[in-house]
Amino acid sequence: MPLPLLLLLLVCSSQASHYHGTVMTYYPKNTNADGSMTVELQYNLNFHCSLDITSWTCPSNNCGTVSSEVAHSVTKDSSPFEWCQRDGIISLEGPTNAPFQLLLSGGDWINFIRNSIGSVKAVTLVELRNRSDTNQANRSPQTNILAVVRVPSNCPRDFNLLTFDPDGDQVKCRYANSTLSECDQCTPPSVLNLSTSCTLSFSPTDSINEGPWAVQLVMEDFPTQNITLTQTDGVQTTITTNNAISKIPLQFVFNVDRAVPSCTEGLYLPKFLPPTPDNRAQLYTPVNQTLEISINATANISMISDLLFSGPYNMNQTTLGAGQFILSWTPSENQTGKSHPVCFVVQAVFNSVTYQSELRCVIVNVGYDPYLIPIFVGLKMKVSALSSLSEDYIIDNIIKVVRAEMLSQGVPSDFPLSLIRAKLV
Structure with a gap:
C-alpha cells in the first residue's frame, strides 16, 4: 500500500484550529539481502481532542511501503489547553537506503497564536545511509516535548530541550526555515531566544505578550568528525562536521501566562x-x-x-x-x-x-546497564589484507567494529571501551 494512503491519520474534510505540535524520530531496523531497508518511525502528534485532521505523507513518493502501523491516543490536559496525544509507530520498507522526506500537514494551529502562524507544516529528513564511523545506518536525534509548556510573564526561565543522539553526533537546534520548505509561516516567537545547543530562554515580558505562541524548531545531528555515507548502490557522500546528516521537527505551544506574585x-x-x-x-x-x-x-x-x-x-x-x-x-x-x-x-x-x-x-x-561490573570479552580474530597494516590501524578498527555492535544492542555511544591487550602475529 502506498505510504500517503496508509499514513493518513484521519480524512481531512475541512480546515480547523486544532494543532498543538509534533515530534518525529526514527530508528533503522535492518538492511535486507536485496539492499532494501526497514526503518521504524516514531511520532507524537498533539491536537485538540475533538479534532485530528493532520497527516504524515511522502511528497516524493520515494519512501517505500508501510509494513505495519500502530497508534494510541490519550487525553493529556484539561481546559483551557485540552489536548490529546497520538503516539504512533510506523514500520516502513524502502527499496534502498537512500534519504527521503516526510511531510506533516493539514489543518491549523490552535486559535489566537501570537506570532500569526496558521497552517500546519513539519518536515522530517530520514537519512539511512551507512556511516563510515559506526558501520551502521544513521539514526536520528532523540527528543520529546509536551504539547503546551507555560511560564508566567514575569518569570525568567530556561528550557534546556532534550538532545540525545544514539550515534554520538552533536545535536543542534534552529527555527524552521521557509526557504527550506520546513514551514509555511515561519515567524519565530519574539518572547524566546534559541541557542544552537537547544536552550530556549524566556525573559520577563509585558502583559501584551501573554498568550500562546507557536514554536517550530528543527533538530539536526552533525558528526564530530568527517564521515562517509554509503548508499546501497555503492555511491558515497562525504559529510563534514559542518553538514547536518538528518533533521527532525520539534513543534509545540509556548504559553505566556499572566504574572505570578512570586517567581x-x-x-x-x-x-x-x-x-x-x-x-x-x-x-x-x-x-x-x-x-x-x-x-x-x-x-x-x-x-x-x-x-x-x-x-x-x-x-x-x-x-x-x-x-x-x-x-x-x-x-x-x-x-x-x-x-x-x-x-x-x-x-x-x-x-x-x-x-x-x-x-x-x-x-x-x-x-545493557553500563553501571554494572566491568565486562571483559576475549576476541580471536584473523585479519587479511592485500598490503601491510599498522598495529594501530588494526586495533582502531577492532574497537570500531566492537563499538558498532554494542551500539546496535543499546549500549550508549559514550560508553568507555578499550583494548586491554593485543597480540598480533
Whole structure:
C-alpha cells in the first residue's frame, strides 16, 4: 500500500484550529539481502481532542511501503489547553537506503497564536545511509516535548530541550526555515531566544505578550568528525562536521501566562525534589523489566494538581500523594537497543490559575546497564589484507567494529571501551 494512503491519520474534510505540535524520530531496523531497508518511525502528534485532521505523507513518493502501523491516543490536559496525544509507530520498507522526506500537514494551529502562524507544516529528513564511523545506518536525534509548556510573564526561565543522539553526533537546534520548505509561516516567537545547543530562554515580558505562541524548531545531528555515507548502490557522500546528516521537527505551544506574585520555585511554581531525575539524565532498564521513575514536587502556596508527561505509549502514571508520582514502564523485546525520551512537568493551581514546574526530560535506554561490573570479552580474530597494516590501524578498527555492535544492542555511544591487550602475529 502506498505510504500517503496508509499514513493518513484521519480524512481531512475541512480546515480547523486544532494543532498543538509534533515530534518525529526514527530508528533503522535492518538492511535486507536485496539492499532494501526497514526503518521504524516514531511520532507524537498533539491536537485538540475533538479534532485530528493532520497527516504524515511522502511528497516524493520515494519512501517505500508501510509494513505495519500502530497508534494510541490519550487525553493529556484539561481546559483551557485540552489536548490529546497520538503516539504512533510506523514500520516502513524502502527499496534502498537512500534519504527521503516526510511531510506533516493539514489543518491549523490552535486559535489566537501570537506570532500569526496558521497552517500546519513539519518536515522530517530520514537519512539511512551507512556511516563510515559506526558501520551502521544513521539514526536520528532523540527528543520529546509536551504539547503546551507555560511560564508566567514575569518569570525568567530556561528550557534546556532534550538532545540525545544514539550515534554520538552533536545535536543542534534552529527555527524552521521557509526557504527550506520546513514551514509555511515561519515567524519565530519574539518572547524566546534559541541557542544552537537547544536552550530556549524566556525573559520577563509585558502583559501584551501573554498568550500562546507557536514554536517550530528543527533538530539536526552533525558528526564530530568527517564521515562517509554509503548508499546501497555503492555511491558515497562525504559529510563534514559542518553538514547536518538528518533533521527532525520539534513543534509545540509556548504559553505566556499572566504574572505570578512570586517567581520563587516552591511557592506558586512547583519545585522538583529528590529523587526526581535531573534534566537530560540517562536511565537504563532491561527488556521485560519494569522501570519506575519517581517524581516529587512541592508548592507551599498553590496546590499541586497533576503530572503531565510524554513518553512511550504504554507508560503508566501513579499518584502516591500530593506532589508524589511514579511513571512506570515495561519495555518489550522490540524496544530493546533503542533510546526512549520522556518529558514531564508538574502542575499546580491557585485561585483557578495553573502554574507549571520547569520542564524535565530524560532518556531511557533499553538493554545493557553500563553501571554494572566491568565486562571483559576475549576476541580471536584473523585479519587479511592485500598490503601491510599498522598495529594501530588494526586495533582502531577492532574497537570500531566492537563499538558498532554494542551500539546496535543499546549500549550508549559514550560508553568507555578499550583494548586491554593485543597480540598480533
